[in-house]
Amino acid sequence: MSIKLTYFDLRGRAEVIRYLLKYGGIEFQDVRITIVPWGNLKSTVPFGQLPIYEEHGKVSNQTIAITRYLAKKIKLAGNNNWEDLELDALVDTTSDLLEKVVNFYHERDTERREQLKRMVLAETIPFYLSRFEAIAEKNFGFLAFGRLTWADFFFTTTIDMLDAMTGMNVLKNYPHLQGVVSNVTDLAVIKEWREKDKSSVVLANDAK
């Protein structure tokens, strides 16, 4: 098999890549490594980070870059450069939200962690999701152009991570964003994959 994806035994940041590979019907080797071999592997990987993606022996890192590359391959990208710009901006904004929540989740100081969590729940998440909700409403349950794109896939797997890190259903009050997620998770091939992949969404916090 010429395509290989390497990540921890988690859904996490790699799941969007897996979704796109599944959606595109692209065969791949889904390599899941545990913490111990990772210690040995880390120094051999570009910038010491997973996931890495290999195709015909060439290697790349960076989730969003890999996801965009696959999106072009399987026709989930824009139809012109401006559309690609709009999708890229939506994805990077989704990623900004994710990083802010990751920031709280990884905080080790208990008091600061509670403070960050309060801010994330009361301010950060509503700030972003209310704006995304308006976008999804205008785009008929998609993030752009009234049709399925890789921005919807990236958003969907991000929501899984936000739910796991906050212990909440963050989309509860956002019906159009629930629609965005359903438009991805109701796809037969994604539904089937979700039933199969029961790995944790994120690393449990006490395991870090």
Add this chain to the structure above:
Amino acid sequence: MSIKLTYFDLRGRAEVIRYLLKYGGIEFQDVRITIVPWGNLKSTVPFGQLPIYEEHGKVSNQTIAITRYLAKKIKLAGNNNWEDLELDALVDTTSDLLEKVVNFYHERDTERREQLKRMVLAETIPFYLSRFEAIAEKNFGFLAFGRLTWADFFFTTTIDMLDAMTGMNVLKNYPHLQGVVSNVTDLAVIKEWREKDKSSVVLANDAK
């Protein structure tokens, strides 16, 4: 004029966009706003962030997305999808480094700030720059393909921000990365622009 870039009166995150517009000989309106009107403007801007880029009345946010869009326009992108993936990964990795340094720079707790600064200087920056240095050496003073791409531009303006935030010359021990930066800053049109744009690189820390 059909193109308009809006940012604070800083080089900061918008400078790479200005460089690309200059390099491409694209006329634009370089709108610089001060903190007071920004208070009023913030709610009207997608996701409350600058820079924003407008072309023929259409608006987009997200620096990297805008930069990639311009790079395609002015032939500083990859020659095929895999090359674009490599450039995207380099840029996102450069951005990871930037965000880690921004994190220290924005910290308000004095003790924690010192601790973060020590880690940034002793670990984060050397970790990333030693890897980038090896890449630049292999690519003859560029980050990829032995030729000028938008990754070199993004790297160059990021280094300006790192220097400003740390108060150091972070490339001092990295001759090939100094080459990457020179390959951008020695371009006549960029040299001329740098002589003209004397705005601060980042917001002074006590001004926040």
